[in-house]
Amino acid sequence: MTEEKLQTLIETISMEVFGKPFRHAARINSRLRTTGGRYxxxxxxxxxxxxxxxxxxxxxxxxxxxxxxxxxxxHIEGRGYRHGDQDFRELMKKTDSPRYCKTLAEPSRRRTTLHFYKCTKCHLSYRRKRRMDPKKYRCGKCAGAIVEVPSIG
Known part of the structure; x- marks a missing residue:
């Protein structure tokens, strides 16, 4: 859809549903991520x-x-235009406008990489989400040296 088609669509909906003209600019904004549109x-x-x-x-x-x-x-009429305002809620109900847009972003399933470490003395194993330098740390149980264990997969 082009911005010209969007402009005419918004002007048409404004006249048909609200009975008032839309006299300002309509734009396509691909930088919007979580919302369907904004005024x-x-x-x-x-x-x-x-x-x-x-x-x-x-x-x-x-x-x-x-x-x-x-x-x-x-907003043009100087009435309550915010989501919580009574005027806004009444106009939404009257025009059968949705309160929310359907979700636009696919849920991101970031795989967290796990790092495994082991004490050389007592063989206590450590699992960490963040990588660490084992030379800087000692075992909390026996104060033995810690080494990284290669993860499987």
Missing amino acids: KLSDHSIEINPLVWEMHGEGELIGVIKHELCHYHL
Whole structure:
């Protein structure tokens, strides 16, 4: 989707759902990571995350646009435009706008590498998430030297 198509889509939704024109800029912002879109108070523009369209389709995109237009129209009118404000909640319910966007980021499953160490004297084993220099440390049980054990796999 191009910014021109996004601009016309937002203008159309604004007139059809809210009965009021959207007179400011609409942009695609690919730097947005966890949110579907945002309304900028400083210049009254609306930025949309392109992943909303790519991952969830037009239905979710329209929902995000309606949510951001709730912020827009209430802020322009000088009414409560924040998520907790009564005016905002009422307008969201009236326009059937979603409160949240579906998740956009895949859950990151970082594999934590484990490092294994062993005491040369009493054979006590140590498991650490962070690598350590075994020459700087001694065994806590017998004060013996510690060596790194190669991990399997």
